[in-house]
Amino acid sequence: MVLLEAFGIRQCFGGLVALDQVSFKVQAGTIKAVIGPNGAGKTTLFNIVSGIFPPTAGKIVLEDRQITGLKPFQVAALGISRTFQNPSLFAHLSVLENVMVGRHGRTYGGLFNCSLRLPAQRRAEREARDFALDCLDRVGLAWMASESAQALSFGQRRMVELARALATEPKLLLLDEPASGLNTRETGDLAKLIGRIRQSGVTILLVEHDMALVMEISDDILVLHFGTPIAEGPPAQIQNDPKVIAVYLGEDSNVAASKEPEMRLR
Amino acid sequence: MNRRNYFHLLLLAAAVILIQLCASGLNKEFYLTQLTMSAYYSLVVLGLCLLMGCAGQASLGHGAFFAIGGYMSAVLTTHNLAVWQKAVWAGWLQRAGVLVLQDNLFDGTSQLVFTPWAAFLAAMVFTIVIAILVGYPSLRLKGHYLAMATLGFSLIVYRLLLASPLTGSADGINGVPPWPILPGLTVSGEKPLRISNYYLSWLIAMMALVLLMNLVHSRVGRALRAIHDGETAANAMGINTGRFKLMAFVVSALLAAAAGSFLTHYNAGIGPSEASAMKSVRYVTLVAVGGMDNFWGSLLMSVLLNFLSLRGYFGTYDHAVFGIILILIISLMPDGPFKPLGNLIQRLSTNRIAGGKEKHGSA
Structure with a gap:
């Protein structure tokens, strides 16, 4: 089953064409990676899918529903959550509160209920707290719950951001370079964590530069180069694709293909 | 509200009672008048604390909202509608308690005016409408557009109040009647009611404090604080940022307008200086000096500085003192x-x- 499908996405910033003719599908329950050199338009693509800005042309469909042009909070309500390339936690909130913000769209309570702290509100608050703690536990940071978000290391911020995204109970999780800034051990943990998240039924779309990680966990890879897709397929196929090798090595594709491309991509 | 906050609230209540007992005991009850006024001004500051400290949106128009509340109450409770006294709807509204026939304080003639409660509710509704009109366009954008929009808005309100005969031009409006807010409790500056009004104003301020602190530590408050720290991330996490910013703006405008209504009945009048940009800057100063998102700090500083200002300790340098405090706080x-x-x-x-x-x- 196709969870997300993009049709002919085009994005221009002034005269710059950041994305052009980008079409792809994400199968439900899989991990799909988007790779490409810096400036290939990967993060732009994420921003379009998550509604940060609408594409210049093209459309995006989530489970038969057009989501092009929706605002981020509307996209989030439909089940797409994301992390950011630079972890963007809410600095003045505690770690637990940060994750509880992720529960916002799954809980109710307006001005009246909240300012009077009505019993229903208190119960909802407790449930949100428990759920958030559970999410923190999944990324292994429940013990940091009451710390300030500013007290965390870079790697921990990434994990809390992931927990916050999980707290929205997404169908599709967008991870923007989840391994950047992590050390080898943390990256290994991340790979296991992403595997577990997929096991729990969440589909994952990720942008990543760590090729070892991408090749290890993805089912399917989309390669972008200067805003256009140049290859799509399972890792084994991408590793041997002459066009991809040329893009990554900047050499003549025939020469590159003869020089053990798999090694170089790793 | 956690246990520590309840303890602080008890301390505050004890201090309020102690101050009254001391003032009465030392035969200096006139201090209570300024403390009552300070408590009402603190409502504006508490509301602005929610908007600026929590949601991170600066407003330079809260003096104008205070004036809107005050002038709505003043105009509606003093403007004579006797021309329409014969109309059928006037009779209906009188029976419904919206309008009332009242003796004019000055010439003894009877006049048809709004009751204080009706005027207050009308002021609240009007404030919501105005706040949405001012806030909606600027809050849909990211950045400091609200500060600019509200500054322009407060200048317009100030000029309109000065120009309009309906609002008494530069003299403002006098002779606003007392407001029997509950049976046996009247908002009025008359000497025999001084102590009850002192307690009433502090009860209102503390109620606002409790409600706002509940709000901040709830789903809504978390959303506002998240918007302050990162609007894009908050939006991506499912928060309708525009709506929540507008909500915070309307709530804080309502508190300012309510303070205006109360204080106008307490002072039996209001003048255009309440809407001046200097007043709006003063409220911002009080929020900043309290620690931006610190309701307790803002309340304490607001009462202290307003009291000193109302007692005239700053003399002719009144506005300058607040300006200097703002500069010092922001830079140091x-x-x-x-x-x-x-x-x-x-x-x-x-x-x-x-x-x-x-x-x-x-x-």
């Missing part, structure tokens, strides 16, 4: 004086504990 201690003080106390106490442990270890 942007978190306000309370947070660094709290950190210092915490450091000293942990040092002592650590030192004690060390001694224990060596012995």
